[in-house]
Amino acid sequence: MRSLWLLAVLSLSLYAAEVVKVGDKFKDSGKCKACHSHIVKQWEDSWHSKSHYDNDEYFRKTIDYVARKNNRKSLNSIKIECAVCHNPRISVTSTSAEYEAIAALNLDKDTATAKALKSDTISEGINCVVCHNIDQIHDNLPDSKRGIHRVTWMKSGTMSGPYDDAKSPYHKVEPRDFMDNNPNQLCFVCHANDSSEEGHRFTNMQAEFANGGRACVDCHMGPRKDGVAATLRDVNGKVRKRLIREHGFEGAHTEQMWQGALKVDARKSGANLAVTLTNPQPHALPSGFGSREIVIDAQYYSGTKVLKSESLSLTSHYLTKRGKPTIPHLADKTVQNISIPALGSKTFTVPMTVGADQVVVVVSYRLVNDEVREILDLKDPIWSKKMVIKKLILKL
Ligand code: HEC
Ligand code: HEC
Numbered sequence: 282m283r284s285l286w287l288l289a290v291l292s293l294s295l296y297a298a299e300v301v302k303v304g305d306k307f308k309d310s311g312k313c314k315a316c317h318s319h320i321v322k323q324w325e326d327s328w329h330s331k332s333h334y335d336n337d338e339y340f341r342k343t344i345d346y347v348a349r350k351n352n353r354k355s356l357n358s359i360k361i362e363c364a365v366c367h368n369p370r371i372s373v374t375s376t377s378a379e380y381e382a383i384a385a386l387n388l389d390k391d392t393a394t395a396k397a398l399k400s401d402t403i404s405e406g407i408n409c410v411v412c413h414n415i416d417q418i419h420d421n422l423p424d425s426k427r428g429i430h431r432v433t434w435m436k437s438g439t440m441s442g443p444y445d446d447a448k449s450p451y452h453k454v455e456p457r458d459f460m461d462n463n464p465n466q467l468c469f470v471c472h473a474n475d476s477s478e479e480g481h482r483f484t485n486m487q488a489e490f491a492n493g494g495r496a497c498v499d500c501h502m503g504p505r506k507d508g509v510a511a512t513l514r515d516v517n518g519k520v521r522k523r524l525i526r527e528h529g530f531e532g533a534h535t536e537q538m539w540q541g542a543l544k545v546d547a548r549k550s551g552a553n554l555a556v557t558l559t560n561p562q563p564h565a566l567p568s569g570f571g572s573r574e575i576v577i578d579a580q581y582y583s584g585t586k587v588l589k590s591e592s593l594s595l596t597s598h599y600l601t602k603r604g605k606p607t608i609p610h611l612a613d614k615t616v617q618n619i620s621i622p623a624l625g626s627k628t629f630t631v632p633m634t635v636g637a638d639q640v641v642v643v644v645s646y647r648l649v650n651d652e653v654r655e656i657l658d659l660k661d662p663i664w665s666k667k668m669v670i671k672k673l674i675l676k677l
C-alpha cells in the first residue's frame with residue numbers, strides 16, 4: 282500500500298512544470314500577424330494580452346503589496362508564484378532559499394530568476410503560444426495545481442488547434458479536443474480556483490460552474506461563425522473558409538458585456554424596496570477574481586426633486602489572521618460573500634423614502650470595491666467605473 286502511495290506521489294511530481302523554450306519564430310504575436318492578423322488584433326484588445334506586471338495596474342500593485350507584507354519572500358518570488366497562471370511561458374517556475382538569501386542582499390541581478398522575469402517571452406502575458414502550445418492537460422492532478430503546473434507543452438513550433446486537416450508552411454499543427462469539443466478544459470487550466478498566501482481559497486469558479494450546455498468560449502469568444510483561420514492564399518490563390526471564433530475574450534472589463542448580464546426586478550415590500558437579481562449565467566456574478574462588486578443605487582423622487590439616494594454594495598470582504606481588512610491574496614478568511622449564484626437569484630432590500638412618488642434603480646458592476654481600491658491605491662478610473670447592468674424606473 283505504502284509503495285503504491287509513493288508511486289503515486291512520484292508520478293505526480295514527474296508532472297511538475299516542465300519548461301519548454303519557445304523558439305524566436307513563435308514567441309510573440311507579431312510573428313503570427315502575416316497570416317493571422319485579424320486574430321492578433323482581437324487578442325491585443327483582450328485582457329489576456331495585459332496579464333503582465335508592467336501592463337495591469339491592479340495585478341502589479343497586488344504583487345507589490347503581497348511582497349511588502351511578506352518578509353520571508355522577495356518581490357521576484359511572488360512574481361514567480363503569480364506567473365504560474367499570468368505568465369505561464371516563464372522559464373523559471375520556483376525559487377529556492379538560496380535565491381531568497383541573494384535577493385535580500387540585492388545581489389540577484391544575474392540570476393536565472395531575474396532574467397526570466399525580464400524576458401520578452403513573457404511580456405505579452407497570455408499570448409498565442411500559451412494556449413496553442415499546450416499538448417496535454419493533466420486533470421488527474423490535485424485541483425490546486427493550475428496553469429503551468431497542469432499542462433505539458435508541445436515542441437516549440439507545433440500549434441494545437443481545432444482543425445484536424447490544417448496545413449501551414451510556418452508551423453506544424455496538431456488537433457486537440459480542448460480546442461474543439463471540450464474547450465472548458467482549457468479555460469479551467471487557470472480559471473478554476475486560487476488561494477491566498479495563507480492557503481485560503483478565495484475563488485472557486487470551477488466548483489460553482491453550472492454546466493448548462495454552454496461553454497466558456499460560446500460567451501467569451503462568441504459563437505462559431507464563417508470566416509478564415511489564416512489569410513494565406515494557397516497555390517490557386519484561394520483562402521480557405523472556416524468556422525472560427527473571436528479572440529477578444531471579452532469579460533468584466535468590457536462595459537457592453539454587462540448590459541443585461543443580470544435580470545433586475547424591483548417592487549415595494551412594506552417599508553422597503555425589494556430588488557431581485559436573477560443570474561442567467563452558468564457562473565456566479567460577481568465571480569472569478571475576488572473584490573469585484575455589484576452596486577444597487579436607488580434614487581427617490583418627488584416629482585422632479587431628488588429626495589434621497591440609497592446605495593447597497595454587494596461584494597466580498599477579506600480579513601487577515603488578525604482580523605484586519607485585506608486583499609484576496611493575503612486573506613485568512615472571506616466574510617460576506619453575497620454574489621448571485623449561477624442560474625439563481627437573490628433579493629436585497631433598500632429602505633424606502635417617505636413622500637417619494639418614483640424611484641430610479643440602477644444596478645451596476647465595479648471591477649474593484651472601495652476597500653481594496655484604497656488599500657492598493659489604484660489610480661486608473663477603470664477600477665472604480667460603474668458599468669451599468671440595468672436601469673429601471675418604478676412608480677410608487
Ligand atoms: C486563452 C486561450 C487562447 C489564446 C491566448 C489564443 N487562442 Fe487561438 N484559439 C483558442 C481556442 C479555444 C480556439 C478554438 C475556437 C473554436 O472553438 O473554434 C482558438 C482558435 C484559433 C484558430 C483557429 C481559427 C479560429 O479563430 O477559431 C487560430 C488560427 C488561432 N486560434 C490563432 C491564435 C493566435 C494567432 C493567437 C494570438 C494572437 C491566439 N490564437 C491566442 C484559444 C486561444
Ligand atoms: C506564413 C503564414 C503563417 C504564419 C506566420 C503563422 N501561421 Fe498559423 N496557420 C497558417 C495556415 C495556412 C494555417 C491553416 C489554416 C486552415 O487550415 O484554415 C494555420 C493554422 C493555425 C492554427 C490552427 C491549427 C489547427 O490545427 O487547428 C493555429 C492555432 C495557428 N495557425 C497558430 C499560429 C500562431 C500562434 C502563429 C504565430 C506564432 C502562426 N500560426 C503563424 C499560416 C501561418
Ligand code: HEC
Binds near residue numbers: 329369467469531
Ligand atoms: C494560462 C492561464 C489562462 C487560460 C488557459 C485562460 N485564461 Fe482567461 N485569464 C487568465 C488571466 C490571468 C486573466 C486576467 C488577466 C488580467 O486581467 O490581467 C484572464 C482573463 C480572462 C477574462 C476576463 C476578461 C475581462 O475583461 O475581465 C475572460 C473573459 C477570460 N480570461 C476567458 C478565458 C476563456 C474563455 C478561456 C478558455 C478558452 C481562458 N480565459 C483561458 C488566465 C487564463
Ligand code: HEC
Binds near residue numbers: 486490495566
Ligand atoms: C452563457 C454565457 C456565459 C458562459 C457559458 C460563461 N460566461 Fe463568463 N460571463 C458571462 C457574462 C454575461 C458575464 C458578465 C459580463 C462580463 O463580465 O462579461 C461573465 C463574466 C465572467 C467573468 C468576470 C466575472 C466577474 O464577476 O468579475 C469571468 C472571469 C468569466 N465570465 C469567465 C468565464 C469562464 C472561465 C467560463 C467557463 C467556465 C464562463 N465565463 C462561462 C457569460 C458567460
Ligand code: HEC
Binds near residue numbers: 569571
Ligand atoms: C491559479 C491561477 C492563478 C494564479 C496562481 C494567480 N492568478 Fe491572478 N488571476 C487568475 C485568473 C484566471 C484571473 C482572471 C479572473 C477574473 O478576472 O475574474 C486572475 C485575475 C487577477 C487579478 C485581477 C486583474 C484585473 O485586471 O482585474 C489580479 C489583481 C490578480 N489576478 C493577481 C494575482 C496575483 C498577485 C497572483 C500571485 C500572488 C496571482 N494573481 C496568481 C489566475 C491566477
